[in-house]
Amino acid sequence: MTVTIEQIRSRAEQGITKPFLCRGDDDHWYYVKGRGMGLRNLLCEWIAGKLALAFGVPIAHFEQVVVPQALIQTALRPDLSELGAGPAFGSLRHDYAQELTVSHIDLVDPAVQQDVLVFDWWVHNQDRTLTEKGGNPNLLWSQEHSGLVVIDHNQAFDPDFDKTAFFEQHVFAAQAQCVFHDLAHRARYAARMEAALEAFDRACDEVPDEWWLVDDGVPANFDRMAVRRLLEGFDQGDFWSGVQ
Secondary structure, X not given: OOEEEEEEEEEOOOOOOOOEEEEEOOOOEEEEEOHHHOHHHHHHHHHHHHHHHHHOOOEOOXXXXXXXXXXXXXXXXXXXXXXXXXXXXXXXXXXXXXXXXHHHHHHOOHHHHHHHHHHHHHHOOOOOEOEOOEOOOOEEEEOOOOEEEEOOOOXXXXXXXXXXXXXXXXOOHHHHHHHHOOHHHXXXXXXXXXXXXXXXXXXXXXXXXXXXXXXXXOEOOOOHHHHHHHHHHHHOOOOOOOOO
């Protein structure tokens, strides 16, 4: 069932999209992103999120939520146009979690690091950067569970994806040699991608109609067939050729 937002408390300080912290009618708190961040971003969040679940990435639980028009009209915030009324994307808040830092990387299971790296490579998500010079990993470290929590896929399926920059800046780039030059690893990941791809069409069909169309019937900037072709590329010869 779709979650209805009942309270808007605050707004995240970090990240470009700065989602709104909202309470749903299920009594859970969600970081919510609405139409103000762009329809393509909402589509990417939902579709890549569903692929991440199917692939086995430890992504934060997420839901489609509805922000009532009455709540937007009565809430005393000047920036609510950036949230908007209607269907939105809600990522469950994780208590006792903090943004992943360089000091946390060695705490993350290498197998999980490899999963995240390969998944981001597959979906062309370049928005998970972290080096000694800084970055924005879009990952959380849960103190409660001593584990990784993956968030933010709004930059997935990037048409300007830069393979070189990906391996220079990805938070788990050090794992690339272990995966990309190991035929057994590659075969296992190819099987996982093939299985996860079955979730693509279902995820697209679950998207609210409002996310596909801008005002006046103009389609959102999201080419469903082009994204599917990208995802089907995992079995092509050059898929694993990004690492020297």
